Amino acid sequence: xxxxxxxxxxxxxxxxxxxxxxxxALAEEQGLGGxxxxxxxxxxxxxxxxxxxxFANKQALIDAVFDFMLEQMEESLDRLMAQDEGGHGAxxxxxxxxxxxxxxxxxxxxxxxxxxxxxxxxxxxxxxxIDARLARHADTDSAPSLHVVRLAADGYWFARVLHDGDPGGxxxxxxQARLIALTRET
Amino acid sequence: xxxxxxxxxxxxxxxxxxxxxxxxALAEEQGLGGxxxxxxxxxxxxxxxxxxxxFANKQALIDAVFDFMLEQMEESLDRLMAQDEGGHGAxxxxxxxxxxxxxxxxxxxxxxxxxxxxxxxxxxxxxxxIDARLARHADTDSAPSLHVVRLAADGYWFARVLHDGDPGGxxxxxxQARLIALTRET
DNA sequence: GTAAACAAACCGACCAAGCGGTATCTTACA
DNA sequence: TGTAAGATACCGCTTGGTCGGTTTGTTTAC
Numbered sequence: 001x002x003x004x005x006x007x008x009x010x011x012x013x014x015x016x017x018x019x020x021x022x023x024x025a026l027a028e029e030q031g032l033g034g035x036x037x038x039x040x041x042x043x044x045x046x047x048x049x050x051x052x053x054x055f056a057n058k059q060a061l062i063d064a065v066f067d068f069m070l071e072q073m074e075e076s077l078d079r080l081m082a083q084d085e086g087g088h089g090a091x092x093x094x095x096x097x098x099x100x101x102x103x104x105x106x107x108x109x110x111x112x113x114x115x116x117x118x119x120x121x122x123x124x125x126x127x128x129x130i131d132a133r134l135a136r137h138a139d140t141d142s143a144p145s146l147h148v149v150r151l152a153a154d155g156y157w158f159a160r161v162l163h164d165g166d167p168g169g170x171x172x173x174x175x176q177a178r179l180i181a182l183t184r185e186t
Numbered sequence: 187x188x189x190x191x192x193x194x195x196x197x198x199x200x201x202x203x204x205x206x207x208x209x210x211a212l213a214e215e216q217g218l219g220g221x222x223x224x225x226x227x228x229x230x231x232x233x234x235x236x237x238x239x240x241f242a243n244k245q246a247l248i249d250a251v252f253d254f255m256l257e258q259m260e261e262s263l264d265r266l267m268a269q270d271e272g273g274h275g276a277x278x279x280x281x282x283x284x285x286x287x288x289x290x291x292x293x294x295x296x297x298x299x300x301x302x303x304x305x306x307x308x309x310x311x312x313x314x315x316i317d318a319r320l321a322r323h324a325d326t327d328s329a330p331s332l333h334v335v336r337l338a339a340d341g342y343w344f345a346r347v348l349h350d351g352d353p354g355g356x357x358x359x360x361x362q363a364r365l366i367a368l369t370r371e372t
Numbered sequence: 373g374t375a376a377a378c379a380a381a382c383c384g385a386c387c388a389a390g391c392g393g394t395a396t397c398t399t400a401c402a
Numbered sequence: 403t404g405t406a407a408g409a410t411a412c413c414g415c416t417t418g419g420t421c422g423g424t425t426t427g428t429t430t431a432c
Contacts, residue, residue, distance in 0.1 A: 012407065031304035032218075037392060048393085050408045058392065114303045117347055118217050127349055134354070147355040148338050148364060151345065155337030158344050161303060163313050168320070169333040178334060198381065223418060234419085236382045244418065 016054050018044040023065050032115050035062070062115070066122055069113065070129055076101065077133070089183030091137035092146045096179045099153040100172060114161070149182050202240050204230040209251050213298045221248070251298060252308055256315055262287065263319070275369030277323035278332045282365045285339040286358060300347065335368050 022043035026034040037058055041051040055061040080094035116122040134141070156175065159167040169175065208229035212220040223244055227237040241247040266280035302308040320327070342361065345353040355361065 015407085031306075033304060036390080038390085046407095047409055049395095049410070052393070053407060114300065117300045118219065120350075123348060123350070131354070144356045144360070144364065148361070148368075151341030152334050152338040154341035154344055155339065156341075158340055159337065162309055164306075164309065168317065170330045174330070175334070178330065182334075201381085222416085224416090233383050235384065235421090238419070239381060 012054070015044065015046060015050070019046065019051060019054060019061070020065055020068055023061060024068075027115070032118065037061075062119075062122075066116075066125065070125075073098065073102070086140075088140055088143075089146055089149075091133075091141040092149050092183050093180055095150055096153045096176060096183070099157045100176050102157065145185065146183060149179050152179055198240070201230065201232060201236070205232065205237060205240060205247070206251055206254050209247060210254075210298060213251075213301075218298075218301050218304070223247075248298075248301070248305075249308075252302075252311065255298060256311075259284065259288075272326075274326055274329070275332055275335075277319075277327040278335050278369050279366055281336055282339045282362060282369070285343045286362050288343065331371065332369060335365050338365055 019040060023035055023040045026039055026043060037048055037051060040061070041048045044051070051061070055064065076098045077091075077094050080097050081090060084090045084093055116126050156167060170178075205226060209221055209226045212225055212229060223234055223237060226247070227234045230237070237247070241250065262284045263277075263280050266283050267276055270276045270279055302312050342353060356364075
């Protein structure tokens with residue numbers, strides 16, 4: 001009779017995804033503290049019991065969100081590198097563009113990324129991922145000058161998160177072009 | 187008889203400072219989650235009631251810690267700028283050195299800084315502070331190329347926090363020298 | 373000069389709320 | 403008819419915060 005989740009068509013994959021997206025949205029709106037099991041469940045239109053059916057505990061939820069993010073970033077980098085001319089700085093250019101793109105995406109999970117700093121486990125996973133990625137491109141992107149460019153991209157991303165999407169300085173396109181140009185210098 | 191805070195000489199300023207330092211220390215050791223009212227009070231040798239006598243609520247405590255940090259950073263920048271040769275990029279050089287120094291300081295409150303991202307109010311205050319500071323040095327440090335250098339410094343700082351004090355790439359001294367050199371290019 | 377009066381510093385016990393998590397029961401679907 | 407999806411009710415714990423009382427320090431009145 002009542003339209004509870006009992007008689008709603010059961011689509012677990014869909015609910016699972018709704019939970020992940022709810023977690024990301026909450027993190028972006030209210031920061032890390034906004035991610036409570038209850039709030040995530042509410043937003044996804046499920047009860048707490050329902051959430052715990054999909055995820056063993058809160059940490060498992062967060063880990064899943066993190067996986068979700070890494071996957072997206074991985075795809076983004078691969079796609080951008082395929083479009084690049086290759087050679088010296090190929091990965092760094094993809095990294096820069098990805099960083100700038102990432103800021104506009106709804107599902108980037110910026111606040112979530114910040115949570116890495118809080119959680120040592122996530123920190124280690126991130127480090128493992130980025131190190132592996134860098135090692136793959138050591139032949140083209142190990143130059144210190146390229147490292148500086150990637151650091152600047154990180155700084156820009158951080159500034160944008162910090163300033164609610166409005167970093168100071170020159171317009172994003174100009175800055176991005178500037179960084180890309182730097183990857184082509186000796 | 188017992189050395190409670192009752193018979194201890196009353197030095198509210200000192201106790202207040204002890205509370206601030208306790209909060210910073212806890213944040214560095216255990217991350218943001220480590221800052222509980224009880225823990226801060228314990229570490230400062232005061233009870234929870236005593237803490238709430240000095241600060242209206244937890245947020246007031248955190249705000250005060252933030253002020254404390256900004257003051258230190260302000261002093262650091264002033265000191266470094268006094269040592270600089272002046273002219274183009276003077277502020278940016280001080281900013282870079284301060285960023286690198288900051289990482290080694292015990293009272294830098296890295297985890298606290300991260301909490302800015304979580305708290306929108308702190309975020310705005312930070313932005314106000316940095317904007318004012320930049321405006322003061324607009325004549326020497328408004329060049330886009332200097333902006334890139336400052337972003338790289340931010341990126342380095344963030345990487346260091348993320349990787350538990352061990353960022354990848356070349357040694358810190360070399361990177362710092364590289365960034366300083368960039369402030370002197372056309 | 374001293375004693376009363378007042379305010380500031382601080383304690384310690386307590387509370388309500390919210391947290392993550394569990395156990396048990398219903399419903400839907402294959 | 404069994405199993406996965408989900409609801410509901412509950413538990414133990416921690417948290418931020420309150421409140422009345424106690425001690426110390428300072429001011430005021432005589």
